[in-house]
Amino acid sequence: MRYIVITCCFLFLACVLQAQVRWAKTFAGPNDDACQVRQTPDGGFILLGSAGFSNYLVRTDSLGDTLWSRKPNWADFCGLINTADGGFLLTGTTVSSIRDFVSYKLDANGDSVWAHVYLDTLDQGHYTALEMDDGGFILTGYTATIGNAYDMYVLRTDPLGDLQWRRTYGTANFDLGAMPALNRDNGFMFATTTNAGGPSEFLAVVTDDAGVVLWTRTYAAPDAIGGAVPTALADGGYLICGWIAGNGYDSYLIRTDSVGNPLWARSYGGAGFETRTSRGAIEDLNGGFTFVTSTDLSYGPGTDRDMMLVRVDDAGNLTRQVRVGGLAEDMPRYFEQTRDGSYILLGYTLSHVPNWKEIYLVRIDSVGCGERFFDLGIAQWDTICGGDTLWLDAGSGFSSYLWSNGAVSQRLAVTVADTYYVAAVDSNGCLYYSSLVFVEAKPGPSFNLVNQGNFLVNFYGAPGNALSWSWDFGDGQIDSLKNPVHVFPGAGTYVVCLRTEIAGCGTQSVCDTLVLAGLGLPATRTDLGSVRFDARANRLLVQANDLEGRTKFVLLDAAGRRVKEYLLEANTELWVNTQGYAGGVYFYWLEGRDHTWQVGKVFIVN
Structure with missing residues (x-):
């Protein structure tokens, strides 16, 4: 045995107190998704999502209760930021075959202030926006290029949304699109994932405030597949958050110094599906870094995807994880840290009402160990x-x-x-x-048997998942069927062995002792055929009655020893020459195609 x-092997150190979900709210339904969320100056929140085919903008108080909502539907919006004047900026693309960037300025009540469409000749996809110190804006995403590839795409506007400049960044390869970070010099890092047909890499481009490139770096990551999101750190360095394949999907962090030299890189996740949100990672007010990921079927009693908040220290070591979700899918899209150090998570849920996909807003306390995983x-x-x-x-x-x-x-x-x-x-x-x-x-090899008579035994119950079965009946006879029927030569003790080969388990054997006493006859049918002795010709006439299948004929002497065995075609007869046979009683059995038997005896005179 x-x-x-x-x-x-533990992944985490000790924690302090159980984390708490402060509150959770759902919005709209039945087929909704989420984009971004921001904390408003009054401590409430503004969130952007979609309700069916409509954009859905909701402003809430600090407890997540709705104050007002809007449905701005003239474009496809998925970017949302607060503006310094207390209003908001929505960004996205036009709804057309060749999409263009759009921006839509709203006041604090959600009413329109101005709107812009930034026309171009190539198709664009939008990710997010930043407000600059001068009140202008940066819009980022991707643009199609000649040759059916993509580059990072960046627009700079003034405070009224008028275009100042536009630039593309990337390689000759497939670059997924720009996610931005504003550094302490008012320059930018734009990051993405690039693929030249080989292994994908994370690509980072740092520019000055006019978008002029200062330096470019690529970072090898195992099976990088998710667009990289940069964060500018207080020490002048950067944190790049993406995701990788290989062990399911895992979230992946790279920390660099101010000129892009990598300091460390770490992956986070189990064997399931763990991918970061479009927010990437933040420099946590409580120390270290925090990001939000999805997780499924990796740890504990999860039944579908859940939201998971992950906090690490300055060296990337895990210090806290909090999982939020129900029995169905709960998928994160964005998160922010609030001014009191807690966290607001935005995504969608299918756990509250079956087959009803709702926008999901969750607030998590700043302290506590949550659910830890190993x-x-x-x-x-x-x-x-x-x-x-x-x-x-x-x-x-x-x-x-x-x-x-x-x-x-x-x-x-x-x-x-x-x-x-x-x-x-x-x-x-x-x-x-x-x-x-x-x-x-x-299961290992095992079998059962039914003794149909002292010499006729039906074997069954051998493991069905075996690659092969090898029987040794202990009487010199063998068989390779899964469930064979065997006629033993007579009364006695037989050690019957079954050897099986099972994928991943090799060859295993089991043996059992079978004791057959007396001659005995099994329960019989009478319609499989007939056997009679012709004394004048000194032969047996065997007749098979089955019109469709073959019939097996076996002749045994008085001691149960097999004398002859034949296989008759459907509805045929057979003559068996008995010259030289000892006179006396013989036994026979006929076996039909359904493995039923007719047993009888016949007297041979010589």
Whole structure:
């Protein structure tokens, strides 16, 4: 018997107190999505999303209750920022086959102030905007180029939205689009993901306030697939947040100095789908950095995608995670840190009303350890073979354990197929969830039998997932069928063995002892055919009655030893020469195509 011992590997340090979701609100429905959210000067919030095919702008108080809403539908808006005069700027693109950037200025009550369309000859997609110190704006996204590729695309306007300049940045490759960061010199970092047909990389371009390039860097990342979002840090450096493939999808952070030299790079996530929001990462008011990601089927009892707030220290070490979600999909789109250090998350939810997709706004407190997560140090999918035990170990240092099957010990012996995880609580009351392990159990060889008579035995119950079956009946005969029917030569003790080959488990064997006593006859049919002895010709006439299938004929002597065996075609007869046979009683059986039998006896005279 094989034993597999797995000990967990913790990803996180100790936490302090359980985190709390301060409140959560839903808006609109039934087929809505979210774009961006901002905290307003009065402590409330302004959020932008979509309600069906309409843009949906909502202003709330500090508790998330609606103050007013608007549906500006003359363009496709998904960018939203506060403006210094207390109003708002919506940005997006025209609704047309060749899209152009648009900007739409609103006052504090959501009423129109001005609007602009920035015409171009190529198709554009919009991401977000920034307000500058002079009251002007930067709009960023991507533009099509000659040759069906894309470049980063940036517009600069004055405070009234009039165009001052436009620029493109990128390589000769496919560059997904610009996400901006305003640095302490009033210049910019624009970041994206670039692909030249080989491995994708993160691309960063730093410019002065007029958009003139100062330097450009690329950063290799394992299977980079998500557009990079930059953040300018107080020390003059940058933090680039994207996501990568390989272990499902994981969020990915790169920290650089002021001239783009990488200081560290880290990935975050389990075996599921973890991708950052369009906000990227922020420099947290409480220290370190924070980003929000999706997560699914990686840790604990999750059943679909959830929102997850992740906080790391200055070196990228995880310090806090808070998961928010229900039984269905809850997907984050954007987040902000509020002035009191708490967090506002915006996305959509399907958990509150079945098949009803609503905009979802959640506020999370600034302190608390939340749900902590750790890996069990084992692949998400594992297999146990017949007779094996898989040991899962949650590690020491917890005050209590609760496994998904109800066990309360530190270690769990797994012998059956299921999905396993453990919820553990430390001495501070912090809750930890382990990674999920999906265990498939492949049964070892076993079999059952039905003794149809002392010499006729039907074997069944061999594992159906085997690649092959090899029977040894202990009488010198073998078979390779899954469920064979075998006639033994007579009474006696036989050791019957089954050897199977199962993918991932190799070859395994099992044996059982079969005792056959006496001759006995199995229960019979009478309509499979007939057998009679012709004394004048010294032969047997065997007649098969089946009009469609073959019939097997077996002749045995009085001791149950097999004498002859034939296979008759449908509705045929057979003559068996019996010259040289000892006179006396013989037994026979006919086996039909449905494995039913007709057994009888015949007297041969010689």
